[in-house]
Every structure is written in C-alpha cells, then in structure tokens.
Amino acid sequence: MANETNGRHLKECILKSRYREQLVLTGDKIRMDADVMKGFFGIPLQSILDHVETLLAEPKVTNCSAIVMVGGFSESPKLQEHVQDHFPDMKIIIPEEAGLAVLKGAVIFGHNPTSIAERVGKYTYGERISHLTTNNCTHSRLNTKLDDNGNMRCFDIFRIHVKIGQSVKLGEEQLERISSPLYDTQTSVGFEIYASSKPTPVFVTDPDCSKIGSFSIPIPDTSLGKARKFGTTFLFGGTEIEVKVVDKATGKVTKRTVDFLG
Template sequence: MSDVSVSNINRITGPVVISKFKSQHLEDYIDIFREFESKKRKPIPSTGFVTIRLSTSLSELCKEFRETDLRELLSKSRYESKVKVLQDKLRLDSDIFNEFFEPTVREINSHVENILKESSVDGCAAILMVGGFSESSVLQKNVKSTFKQLKVIIPNEANLAVLKGAVIFGHKPTTITERICKFTYGEGSSHRYSARCNHPKGRVKKDENGDLRCYNIFDILVKAGQSVKVDEEQPEQIFTPIIDNQTNISTTVYASTSTNPQLTTEDGCKLIGTLTVPISDTSSGRNHEFGASFIFGGTEIVIKVVDKESGEMMLKSVDFLG
C-alpha cells in the first residue's frame, strides 16, 4: 500500500491492525492500495466527497485487536466529521483526501527546487511530469503554481511514459545520447600503506606478499551530476596483479550518493556489481599491466580491458548478480 494510504489509515486503526490486515488479508490490502492509486490520478473536486471501497475484514480486525469497530475508531479521531464509514465504503471530504498528499507534494517541490539550483540545469525552461503520480490533479496544480516561471508538460498516459521510453530506447539506443549520473560510481580498490595516505582511516592489513595495504578505497570513476555520453570511455586506468601467480583480476563497482566518497564503507555507498578479468599468462607476475576504461551512458556499465603485453582487447560487463 502507498505511504499515503498506510500512514493515514494507521492513524485511525493503529499499526498492529494494519500489520495483521496485510499478513492475513493481503488481497484486501492490495485492493485498498489500488483504490487510492486510482483516486489520486483522477480530478479531485474542491468540495464534496471521495469514496474508497473498503473491505469489511479491516473493521473485523479492529474489533479483534482494538475491541471496537472502524466506525467507532473514526468517531474518536480527528477525522470524525470529515470521514464516514458506510457499509463497505469510506467517504472522505475532498479536503481531507487532498491533505493526505501534502507531505509528498512538499517533498517533491523541495526536491525540484534543489535540482533547479544546480549549475547543470541552468537555462531549464520546462518541467516534464511522468509516472503515475503525475496524473494527480493535486500534484499538477501544486507544481504549476510553485514553478510559474517554467512550462509544465504532462504527456497523455504519464504513468506509461517511462515504460514507453524504455521500449523506444531498446529499439533505437541512439535516441538518448547523453545522461546525467544520479550517483557517484567507483571501484573498490587497495594500495600499499604509506604514512602519507590522505584518505580516512580504513581497513589496513598484510597481503599475500607480506606488504601492508589499505583496503576499501573508493576510486571514483564518475561523479553524481556529471554528464556522460553513450559509449564514451573514461580515462584509462592501469591494473596489475597483487601476487605473482594471480590468474584473474577482480574489481568491485560501487555507487554512492556522495559526490566525493573516499571509502566504500561510508554511509550511502552500495556495492552494485563485480568485474572479473582473466589472466591467461602469469609469467610476468605482478608486472603484468592491464589498461581499463569504464564506459557509462548505456543500459549497462561496461569496461574495456587492454592487455598491455599481448595487445588483446576485451569488453566486460558488470555482473550485477555477483
């Protein structure tokens, strides 16, 4: 069930009833979710009522765990004069229904305001609203009144716009030529310990060669807010094995909400996948160099690896299930 419907019904029934309702009557629980989803996408009158179909099982759970029915609980809540139970229906004053969405609308407005302050969106002339909630007259009206200086575009079937875009992109990848990174992407790396290490204190231990190494280093590849073009290669990095008889080089790829993460163990940092490059010839040991260039902007993260000894080139994709 959406946060809007859960949080407000919670206020009336209490969290125990909602929890039991979800576990014991999942189908009815989903039906209420669908009701709210359907109603929020339709024009909501400034006066009058909004009717939500309600399963009788919810009222029965109220009797079981609160020793009174839903109608009685409503009469003791702040919604007493604004919300009524009529058999299997919940009738809400339209102003109360609109009130349910106010916290979410405020958060959306605040988020858009923060985005518009970024230098990367200088000259922005329009807001394109997509997704199911974009069909809500409450949100549409609020966005238009808050951002009067911008044109607000709401396509037909806004709830399907993202899906349609994905299908179009699948048929014609060149439709999108550039993306703005939502997260900072990087790889988990390590290096020999030095008293001059300037990163925050992290994990330090001896490797197979007996050398002290710093681990969990976040090696940034692209930063959040950075523009990347489809198939554009990032600057090449050089990898070498850590031990002489190493048969592959593996690296972990992380995403972070921070623009300048330093350790992979920081808050907001998440492992998203792994990359493994085989080493067919181990005769050069730790001196065997590989050049690696990450490629962002497409539907997946790809790395171009060049064996500096043989000249062999390979493309590897991030294993998001690894």
C-alpha cells in the same frame, strides 16, 4: 483490520478520533470531507516541489525555462496546480497520456538505443583497489594491513570512475584507470565493480556501497611481475555497464557487462 489493530469496530474508531466530524461510515464505504483527502497529498506534494527546487539550483540547469511533467502522478490536477503555482516563471508542459511517457520511452529505447544519446549517472560507479600506505595517506587504519610482501597497504578503496549525477554519452569510453598485480607470482588479477548512492565513497565497505559485478583475467606469463599494467575503462550503453580491461603487455582486450537490472 480495525478490530485486529485496535480491538474495536471501525465505526467506533472513527467516533473516537479527531476526524469524527469529517468522516462517515456508510455500509462498506467511508465518506470524508475534501480537506481530509487533500491532506493525504501534503507530504508527497511538498517533497516533489523541494526536489525540483534542488534540481533547478544546479549550475547545469541554470538556463532551464520549462518543466515537463510525466508519470502517473503528473496527471493529478492537484500536483499540476501546485507545480504551476510554485514555479510561476517556468513553462509547465503536461503531455497527453503523461502516465505512459516512461513506458513509451522504454519501448522506443528498446527498439532504437541510439535514440537516447546521453544519460545521467544514477549512482557513483567504480572498482575496488588497494595501494601502498604512505605518510600522507588519510585512510582509516582499520583498512590498513600488511600484504604478503610485508608492505603496509590500504585495502577496499573505492576508486571512482563515474560520479552520481555525471552526464555520460552512450558508448563513450570514460577515463582509463591503471592497475597492477599485487605480487610478482600472481597468475590472475581480479576486478570487482561497485556502485554507491554517495558522490564520493571512500571504501567499498561503506554502508551505501554494493557490489554489482566481478571478473578475473588470467596472467599466463608472470615474467613482468608487479610491473605488468592493466587499463580499466567504463562504457555506458543501454541497460548495462560495459567494463573494458586492456592488458598493456599483450594488448589483449577483455570486456564484461554489468546488468543494471541484476
């Protein structure tokens, strides 16, 4: 690889580098000073400490008094030492086989989903909607155009149901949002579900947004036209999102799941 990249043997690369006094090539092995090896950990260690500091500054964890270290990297004495030194007032808990904690948690959750009562949203979840443009509307004109009724509408709006970082109880219905058909003669209404890594996305076309599911509900009776209403509710449970849509005219309930792993 050294030859392919630099056009010279690895030993020659070492001799011409600023690490020539700290590295020795012996056979097919490189021996290095401990300080060089420790330097590999600098950026990841600092990133973890900064991230934990950011989390501890959140109002919801004001009274937090302990840090539980899990995952393979948590078994590193170097990381343990840095966390203990950086957060001297916190109780640092390092369980046995910390690297298996996530795996064991997944197995327990698979056998008994109710063992985890609450989750924190990894993304902001919502649906794609449009609405009539008003004088107070601040949406970009690039997303504004005439619909088939001759009315100006803002399209591709991201209507938020759950924000990133929000705590949601498993199986608990979130706030219901009401939608209506765009046209009187519409024979079905479509729902597109989106996720975003931002807390307050504006449009589903934003770079940080991605479509994670879609479905359509037929409207066999169009007599109510645009006055027909549908209530959309998100439910979180297990490894999937369930989206419930209630036809307010008939009371019919339609449920669709969106796989987190898909």
